[in-house]
Amino acid sequence: MSKYYLTEVDKEPHTVYCRHDLMGERVLKAHQHAKGQFLYTEGGIVHIKTDEKTYFLPARHYIWIPPNTMHTIRTTSVEATMRNLYFEVQDTDSDFFRHTGIYPVNDLLFEMLLYTHRWTGDISPQNNAAGYAFTTAIKAILPEMSSYSLPLSLPYPTDARLENIVDYMSKNLHEQVTFSHLAKQFGFSERSLARLFHKDVDMSFVQFFTLQRMLKALEYLLEEKKNVNEVAFLVGYNSVPTFSNTFQKVIGLRPSEYIKLRGVQD
Incomplete structure (x- = not known):
């Protein structure tokens, strides 16, 4: 090209x-x-x-x-x-x-x-x-x-410490990563890590991690054409209804509705 x-x-x-x-x-x-x-x-x-x-x-x-x-x-x-x-x-x-x-x-x-x-x-x-x-x-x-812009974006960390943390999170979306575990693993108090998230990306840990998971879920649905149950597990949800509800809040549709609407399934 x-x-x-x-x-x-x-x-x-x-x-x-x-x-x-x-x-x-x-x-x-x-x-x-x-x-x-x-x-x-x-x-x-x-x-x-x-x-x-x-x-x-x-x-x-x-x-x-x-x-x-x-x-x-x-x-x-x-x-x-x-x-x-x-x-x-x-x-x-x-x-x-x-x-x-x-x-x-x-x-x-x-x-x-x-x-x-x-x-x-x-x-x-x-x-x-x-x-x-x-x-x-x-x-x-x-x-x-185009009156409605989908929130399909993540702020890019500028602090090298948070960049390492976010990279770890992205590689472990399938795990039950908790905020307390994350703070301890990277040498932060929970309070100081919470401040770092808000200061650098203007989001809480929960907001950021949820978006990471939903964007990865879209990738699994669209590119790899996995079913909803598989995707829920791969992005760290033990409950499919909880995953479906979260997906709907972020994307505006349930995963099953999104698949049908976008023609993802053959």
Whole structure:
């Protein structure tokens, strides 16, 4: 895959840049664009890391990345298809375009996105009036169509001590990791570790660990297509109803509903 995202996107500042392509590599190194990026992927689990958070992009969702946001893209498969639209963002545009967010793709938006597959590169009123009108219409409807941003992101720890703790947590999601055990293992009092979580990631241990587990659960459901019982166990829940209730609170749907809605099962 040519590194068009580093060289081509911003050559013409007032165009819409369109690109549909296989990922071709598992990691797209840290980069940024003067244009905002609409990214929809198919065929792999995708993580987008900014300076502040790591976002998880599941199937049938898109991420909006504001202009000049440094980000790295990682995927589980080089065969993942990236569907990208890059838009100029002006001062008069909605505040929606100034914040990173992950949003569901409804049938209308999905069909409109598929229609753009016929175009590659810069689209302007001069070289493709119809294409420019169509793609800018997509941009225009995004704020109204995307009223609910899924909380599929984790703050990135800046404190090296917390970074080590969070890494340990991510590798032991299947275990019954308790806060007291974690504090003792890493040489903290419970009070000082609680303060570190709130100061560095603006979350409690329970909030952070729950999000870690739910993001991993989505990965198991989407990429490995495991059933709900298996997933509950793999992310540390002995009770499937408790896992299902927690999943619903975070994602907005029960795991079984999510599988049906997203077409995860063959």
